[in-house]
Amino acid sequence: MKKMAALLLAMTLVFLGACGGGSTPATPTTSEPDTSSETIRVAAIFSGPINDGSWNETQYNGLKRIEGRGAEISFVENVSDADSVEIMRAYAAEGFDLIFLTTNGMQDLCFPLTGDFPDTTFIQLNGTVISDNFISVRVPNEEQGYLAGVIAALWTETGTVGFVGGQEITPIIIGSLGFQQGVDFVNDNFGTNVTAIRVNTGNFNDVNQAKETAISMIEAGADVVVPMADAAGVGVVEAVEERNIMTVGTGPGHAILAPDHVLATIMRDNAYVYDAVWEMFVSGTLPTSVEAFGVAKGVVYARDWLPVVGADLIEKFDEVMARMAAGEIHIDRGL
DSSP states (O other): OOOOHHHHHHHHHHHTTOOBTTBOOOOOEEOOOOSSTTOOEEEEEOSSOTTSSSHHHHHHHHHHHHHHTTOEEEEEOSOOHHHHHHHHHHHHHTTOSEEEEOSGGGHHHHGGGGGGOTTSEEEEETOOOOOSSEEEEEOOHHHHHHHHHHHHHHHOSSSEEEEEEOSOSHHHHHHHHHHHHHHHHHHHHHOOOOEEEEEEOSOSSOHHHHHHHHHHHHHTTOSEEEEEOGGGHHHHHHHHHHTTOBEEESSTTHHHHOTTTEEEEEEEOHHHHHHHHHHHHHHTOOOSSOEEOSGGGTSEEEEOOOTTSOHHHHHHHHHHHHHHHTTOOOOOOOO
C-alpha cells in the first residue's frame, strides 16, 4: 500500500487520544493505486462508521463504486467536524483530486481553506456553498422525513408517532420538519388526527441515548418511532423491537436489525450521488449551483416493505411519492 507520510502524520496529530462516540477513528484506508498517470485519486472523510447502516454506509458504498471505475480511494471514518480540517488539508496536500466532505458541519470549517488547493475539487454533501473548486450537493433530508412521516401516520393505531434525530444540524432539523409535514399531510388528506413527537438528541453516535429517547416516546403512546440519527439510530431500532412496535427505516441496516418491525425503508441512496458526482467530475460538468438529489432523481425512495403492510397504505404512499416527484408537494425547510 502506498505510503502517505504527510497524511499519516496528520492522522497521528489529530487522533492522539481522540474518539468518535466511544469508538477510535480508523487510520486512513487507501486502495492500491493504478500506476497510470491518469488515475484519479478520491478521498472521503466520514463523520461516522462506514457500517452504520445509514448515512455513512451508503456513502462508503458510493466510494467503492468509484474505486470500481478505476480510481484510487482513501477514507477516514469517525471524524468530528473539528478534526475534518486537518484531514482535508492533508489529503489535499498529498495531491488527491476529489475529496468528499460528508456532513454539512464540515463546510464552515473546511471551505475557507479550499482556496489554498486549487487543483483539488471538494464535494460538500448537504452544503450551501459553490466556488471554483468547492461544490455543494444536497440530499433532501426533508423528503426522507416527509415520506417516513406519511407511512408512520398511515400505520399508527394509537394516533401518536415519534421522530428521533441525531446531532442538531440543518439536515436533521429539516428532516424533522419534513416528518411533521408528512404527518400533517395524512391528517389533512385522509381524515386522521395523528400527533408527532420529535426530539433531536444532539448526537450521532450515542446509541443508548437514542434508545432511551425512543423508549420515552413509546411510553408516551407512540406505536411508530422513526430514527434519523446515523449510527445512533440503532438504539431506536432496538427500542422498537424490544417494545414490539414499528419503525420506518432510514438506512439499509435497519430492516436487517429488526426485520419484523420495519414497515419500510426510506432510502437516501448516497451511492447514487457519488456515481453522479463522479460522472460530472470526469466529464467536466460539475454544477455551478447547489444541486438536489432527491425523489425526482431516484435517490430518495422506498424499499423493503413489510408483508403486513396493506395495499391501501402502499397505494396512498405511492400517490404521495408521485406528487413529490412531480414537484406538487412543497416541504417547508424552515430556512
